[in-house]
Amino acid sequence: MAVIEVRGLTKRYGELTAVEDLTFTAEAGRVLGFLGPNGAGKTTTLRMLMGLVTPTSGRATVDGVAVRDLPEPVRAVGAVLSTGAFHPRRTGRGHLRVLAAMASLPAERVDEVLELVGLTDAADRRASGYSLGMQQRLGLAAALLGDPRVLVLDEPANGLDPDGIRWLRGFLRHLAAEGRTVLVSSHVLAEVESTVDDIVVIRSGRLVAQGPLADLVRAPETVVTVRTPQAGRLVPLLATAGAMATSPAEDRIEVRGLSQEAVAEAAAAAGIPLYALGSSTASLEDLFFSLVSEHGTTRTGDPR
Known part of the structure; x- marks a missing residue:
């Protein structure tokens, strides 16, 4: 009620x-x-x-x-x-x-x-x-x-x-x-x-x-971390592929919405070298900040 x-x-x-x-x-x-x-x-x-x-x-x-x-x-x-x-x-x-x-x-x-x-x-x-x-x-x-x-x-x-x-x-x-x-x-x-x-x-x-x-947190979000000297080129390519990509440093990108393999394939197709590629599960706090960022999307859980 x-x-x-x-x-x-x-x-x-x-x-x-x-x-x-x-x-x-x-x-x-x-x-x-x-x-x-x-x-x-x-x-x-x-x-x-x-x-x-x-x-x-x-x-x-x-x-x-x-x-x-x-x-x-x-x-x-x-x-x-x-x-x-x-x-x-x-x-x-x-x-x-x-x-x-x-x-x-x-x-x-x-x-x-x-x-x-x-x-x-x-x-x-x-x-x-x-x-x-x-x-x-x-x-x-x-x-x-x-x-x-x-x-x-x-x-x-x-x-x-x-x-x-x-x-x-x-x-x-x-x-x-x-x-x-x-x-x-x-x-x-x-x-x-x-x-x-x-x-x-x-x-x-x-x-x-x-x-x-x-x-809302049943399926934790996976964050793919990329190190590349061409972050400025890779970010818009990943966005076109449907990912949310941010670059907290000149040579580093954090990607949500694409798998590690998909990120690697997009970089290879564009001839962009990767120095490092990895992934981790986002914390509850990370999920909150992704929701309240400019690029966050609306989510709903099961209504009661």
Whole structure:
């Protein structure tokens, strides 16, 4: 069952299109990784979902209802879209008590969420003295105050140390196991590789990949590496043959979409000498960067 639904979502600022015709869903009991490079439109999309930005067209809903129209939004959706959103003179506990009172939530819930995010020992310190990682935890505690069914988190690992990142991964998996829907944005796929069930990848505000992570990476991509003194001649020949060829150095080419044998045959037919020829399987991170590069193509996994 789709809990979060984004349909044809578009946002334009004058001549700039930040998000264009974006469609995806997030389901209960699963963690969705919302991925893309910096400036891809992730934060704008999340702000439209939370009702903080008005779409130019399209809809973003939770259980079929826009967040701003939910009768008790704090009990339905918790979000962390920025850090540092607190009064600098308040303690972490004081900040959460104010939010709980504003939402008519029981005061005892404050201590519960402080314990959940590991901030009990720092609860009576001023939040302005928290590290960035502690501020991230405080934001997550605030998002959990209403015990929401849906969590929307924008770059939640920013500022966390390695132990904090490992804790966050386990915590998000635990939340999903409870049947909640967790949407996590990130600009680095490796950061969420061991956490997410599904991914949505956008580039320049448009969808380039979506589906279960396991389906999208089931067949790892093979990269053929070539060393030749005539890389400038070989790259366009390989592109004509249907490959995606890039030249990260004057005498080196990386080729996707053609076998090692096909590359060798194309070079031989053109009389281009090869100094070295090899291949390797691309990592998950390599696949992500190939998707968000200028030459990436749209991929979809099995829809759920």
